[in-house]
Amino acid sequence: MTDPNTNADHRETLDRDLHRFSHLETATQYVGRPMVGIGISLLFIVIAGVGAGLLFGQTPINMVVVAAAVFGAYMALNIGANDVANNMGPAVGANALTMGGAIAIAAIFESAGALIAGGDVVSTISKGIIAPETMENAQIFIWAMMAALISAALWVNLATWVGAPVSTTHSVVGGVMGAGIAAAGFAAVNWPTMGKIAASWVISPVLGGAIAAFFLAIIKWRVIYREDKIAAAKRWVPILVGIMAGAFAAYLALKGLKRIMKIDIQTALTIGLVLGIAAWLVTIPLIAKQAKGLENRNKSLKVLFGMPLVLSAALLSFAHGANDVANAVGPLAAIVHATEFGSFSAKVAIPVWVMVIGAFGISFGLFLFGPKLIRMVGSQITKLNPMRAYCVALSAAITVIVASWLGLPVSSTHIAVGGVFGVGFFREWDTSRRMKKNNHARPPELRVAPEERRRRKLVRRSHFMTIIAAWVITVPAAALLSGVIFLILNAIVG
Structure with a gap:
């Protein structure tokens, strides 16, 4: 007869073993996820290189195009991992979108923006920063573009690894500038163009923050602070949706229809x-239907702003794809043109396959490596709800659209993160103002001291200083790295 105690011991041992296996399985999944991401990324990079090889044959000069395609794909992956997080972070941080939903929307609209409307800014990246006539020959120009591409990709990869939302636009522009200086001296750089670009870097976060604060002020004073919040929202949410739709339509008409x-x-x-x-007009009955039965409180407003936030996030992704695809394919397009025609003075035509590498690379990078920075931007700088996140997304979309239409390679990172800071600092100011106003109506013993009001910060100053420092160092770091890489490439090949 079997001893019951022995069976109990066996069951206890089995439970412990299963528990260990459960921990082992969890650990394996944790380790396996990044390995799967790296594996898929390498496969995409290899496919990009093989595709370029099939298009251009196996001659030595055309192997340069293969190498450029590989590094262009690598750069596109890094843009997806770092830059796109700034677009989707607010929506995820406000719980209006799940991480999976945000990634799906961003992947679709980023690719559409890159393929439909991503051609104009490419010429600014590849040809506007350095003067081609200062280069000795096409080969020197090719190595300069290659160095810019490699240095920018490495720098953004490092920033993503440490969790810093740096500007990929800064990285590429710094890389092109550094390689140009190493190749032909300071005279190679088109300093007036660099001055305009540098000015746009300062203007874009300030403008993004100001527009976000402006829309938040409208929402607060026209909706949140009203006695009947639901009635106010039924009037103002359709207006805000109309503004967003109008901006999107005008942008598509300018950019998306230009080929027709x-x-x-x-x-x-x-x-x-x-x-x-x-x-x-279409949104008025939709919002009215959605508002039926909602309680007259701020929590109900989050429901009404959910749809506008999702739509604005999609708009921002489209604009980002149109604007920032240049960072991945600009130098690659310049290399392809110089290799094919032996010239780098004519206007660069963007091959479809180059745009496809940029579009799909951004989508893969977002899917595989984007969640880390999405969480950082969405929840660790300041607390976001659907109203605040909508203001950030709409302000960023409008700013990026204007910049892309003007052909300025502004940083979407600066615009989006500037919008988050703008919302946070506006909330600080508004909270302090209201607290000070309420103090006058309170007994002296219940009033909040001025020191306490100043202490209550709604924006994390540590993140603010870290991000500003990362923005400042990106251009010189990418330029220095690019210059060194150019000298190494030129020494090896020359």
């Missing part, structure tokens, strides 16, 4: 106005 017909700015604005009004 030429549309001037006046016509585009007219299209935007008409479709914006149409969106406003």
Whole structure:
């Protein structure tokens, strides 16, 4: 007869073993996830290189294009991992989108923006920063672009690894500038163009923050602080959706339809106005239906702002794809052109396969490595809800659209993170103002001291200083790295 105590011991041992296996399985999944991401990334990079090889054959000069395609794919992956997080972070931080939903929306709209409207800014990256006539020959120009591509990709990869939302635009522009200086001296750099680009780096976060604060002020004073919040939201949410739809329509008319017909700015604005009004009218009954039965409190407003936030996040992804794909494929397009024609003075035509590498690379990078920085931007700088996140996304979208239309390679990182800071600092100011106002109505013993009001910060100053420091160091670091890489490449090949 079997001893019951022995069976109990066996069961206890089995439970312990199963528990160990459970821990082992969890640990294996944890270790396996990044390995799977790296494996898929390497496969994408190899496919990009093989595709370029099939297109250009196996001659030595065309192997340069293969190498450039490999590094262009690597750079696109890093843009997806770092830059796109700034677009989707607010929506995820406000719990309006799940991580999976945000990644799916971003992947679709980033790719659409890159493929439909991503051509204009590429020429600014590849040709506007350094003067081609200062280069001795096409080979020197090719190595300069290659060095810029490699240095920018390495720097963004490092920043993503340490969790810093740096600007990929800064990285590429710094890389192009550093390689140009190493190749032909300081005279190679188009300093007036660099001055405009540098000015846009300062303007873009300030403008993004100001627009985000402006929209938040409208929402607070026209909706949140009203006695009947739901009625105010039913009136203002459709207006905000109309503004967003109008901006998107005008942008698409300018950028997306240019391959079919030429549309001037006046016509585009007219299209935007008409479709914006149409969106406003269509949204009125939808919001009214959604508002039925909601309680008159701030928590109910989050429901009404959910749809506008998702739409604005999609708009921002499209604009980002159109604007920042240049960071991945600009130097690659310049290399392809110089290799094919032996010239780097004519206008660069962007091959479709180059744009495809940029678009798909950004999507893969976001899917595989983006969640880390999405969480950082969405929840660790300041607390976001759907209203605040909508203001950030809409301000960033409008700023990026204007910049892309003007052909300026502004940093979407600066714009989006600037919008988060703008919302946070506005909340600090507004909270302090309201607290000070309420103090006058309270007995002296219940008033909040001025020191305590100043101590209550709604933006993490440590993150603010860290991000500003990362922004400052990116251009010189990428330029120095690019210069060194150029000298190494030139020495090896030359």
